[in-house]
Amino acid sequence: MNGHIVIVGAGHAAAQVVDSLRREGFTGALTLVGDEPHLPYQRPPLSKKYLAGELGMDRLYIRPETFYANHGVTLRLGQRAIAIDLAAQQVTLANGAALDYTQLLLCPGSRARKVTAHGANLPGIHYLRNAADVEAIRSRFRPGARVVIVGAGYIGLETAATCRKAGLEVDVLEMADRPMNRVVAPEVSAFFADQHAREGVRIHINTVVSGFDGDANGVREVHTLDGRVFPADLVVAGIGVLPETALAEAAGIACDNGIAVDSHCRTSDPHVYAIGDCVSAPSLRYRRRVRLESVDNAFEQAKTAAANMVGRETMHDKVPWFWSDQYDLKLLIVGLNFDYDQVVIRGDTHSRSFACAYLRHQELLAIDCVNNPKDYMAARKVIEACGKVDPAKLADPSIALKDTVVE
Ligand SMILES: Cc1cc2nc3c(=O)[nH]c(=O)nc-3n(C[C@H](O)[C@H](O)[C@H](O)COP(=O)(O)OP(=O)(O)OC[C@H]3O[C@@H](n4cnc5c(N)ncnc54)[C@H](O)[C@@H]3O)c2cc1C
Structure with a gap:
């Protein structure tokens, strides 16, 4: 298949889609436009080994430069796409260049939600979305x-965790009544709160930032609504992300909590596809639109989009998975726990290796596995098959997870 595919956004999704398009037999021209100066790189280490200084930028690249050359990709890095003309099938870049496309793939990711309290623009207040953010944090780290x-x-x-391991004094301010409250059960929140406390991190729940004080040298204090004051040399805000929809919206592409795509990763324009953090997509399994922020989702949607872009009709309906590394704890999550009616803890949290399963009418919807890859692997198969489990057996870690399935 021929033509010119322009990819906007050079991140996780882009790195995969280049590979998938060529594997699917796309022989036309490929142009990759990215506003960062780097080849597509892994974002997860930014808050982990890259922030800690244990990995250099060269170790973050998802593929080497030769990969793009070998796949016939024209790289336009450090260049931002600023407009799309759907009728003319053309993308305009900030430097004035215009790129004609036969198909367009949008994968601009998401951006950090900003704190709006007074003083939020003081030097020393940072977000953690890209490599440049980490560089900016370094001088105070x-x-x-x-x-x-x-x-x-x-x-x-x-x-x-990374700051504490590097010897910084750490206070975490959380407006909800427990950490990670949007994604995990109270039992898992309590476990992680306890682990952080043991490491010397002070997590303050039900705490809302009201403003920042400082001077030209930077932030000095963080103030909270209940009148407390936290001295600070550095502030890092991680209060969620917003999908990058502006470019699509301005072009008239439908958006709905993200660029709205169908189960083929197609937008409201037949020549434009979108994947990764920026999209909301229908999920048959979860019977709702979902917007996911994970590497796995970016990679899997890239494979689906590539197949559809070359005309091989493919539906996207994968069970998502995520991970998070904190200290020596590896949290693996598979599935989404929407509307669960029962939580089963499998194993002893004190052992620091356990699982937390989310059930609805006994169907295993999702599982959080802490230092427990075995249950993660087994649960994944059960969740993919929409399997029901016996909660009493599931609570007994001496029974293999696959043997807890009842139908
Ligand atoms: C600190 C951190 C830690 C994370 N840890 C994990 C983890 O442990 N596990 C996990 O599964 N996920 C993790 N994630 C999430 C994961 O990195 C994202 O889900 C993934 O990067 C999404 O891929 P993407 O291709 O959609 O977007 P991205 O990888 O964000 O790439 C989008 C790119 O498009 C560029 N762009 C945006 N607009 C334009 C434009 N108009 N023109 C040109 N370029 C543009 C952006 O600058 C960016 O370079 C983490 C994310 C961060 C920030």
Whole structure:
């Protein structure tokens, strides 16, 4: 198949889709437009080994430069796409260049949600979305420095762990009544809160930032609504992300909590596909539109989009999975726990190797596995098959997870 596919956004999804398009037999021209100066790189290490200085940028690249050359990709890095003309099938870049396309793939990802309290623009207040953010954090990232982290989600807690391991004093401010409250059960939140406390991280729940004080040298204090003041040399906010929809919206492409795609990753324009963090897609399995922020989702949607772009009709209906690394704890999550009516803890949380299963009418919907890859692998198969389990057996870790299935 021929033509010119332009890919906007050079991240996880883009790196995979280049490979998948060529494997699917696309022989036409490929152009990859990315506003960062880098080849597509892995974002997860940003809050982990890259922030800690254990990995250099060269180790983050998803594919080497030769890969793009060998796959006949024209790289336009450090260039931002600013407009799409759907009728003319043309993308305009910030430097004035216009690229004609036969098909367009949008994968611009998401951007950090910004704190709006007064003083939020002071130097030393950072977000953690890309390599440049980490570079900016580095000048204040030193042993003994006081870091206040706003938000106890994955990024906030991973950053807290990395900072603590590097000898910083860490306070985490969370407006909800427990960490990771959007994604895990109270039992799992309690486990992680306890682990962070043991490491010396102070997590303050029900705590809302009201403002920041400082001077030209940077932030000095974080103030909270209940009148507390936290001294700070560095602030890192991890309060969620917003899908990058502006480009699509301005072009008239339908958006609905993300660029709206169908189960083939097609947008409201037949020549435009979208994948990764920026999209909301219908899920047959979960009977709703979902917007996922994970590497697995970006890779899997890239495979689906590539197949459909070359005319091989393929539906996307994968069971998603995620991971998070904090200290020596590896959290693996498979499935989405929407509307669960029962939680089963499998194993002893004190052993630091356990699982938390989410059931609805006994169907295993999702599982959080802490230092427990075996249950993760077994649960994945059960979830893919929409299997029902016996909760009493499931609670007994001496019974293999596959043997807890009842239908
Ligand atoms: C600190 C951190 C830790 C994470 N940890 C994990 C983890 O442990 N496990 C996990 O599964 N996921 C993790 N994630 C999430 C994961 O990285 C994302 O889900 C994934 O990167 C999404 O891939 P993507 O291709 O959709 O977007 P991205 O990888 O974000 O790439 C999008 C690219 O498009 C560029 N772009 C945006 N607009 C334009 C434009 N107009 N023109 C040109 N370029 C544009 C962006 O600058 C960016 O380079 C983490 C994310 C972060 C930030």
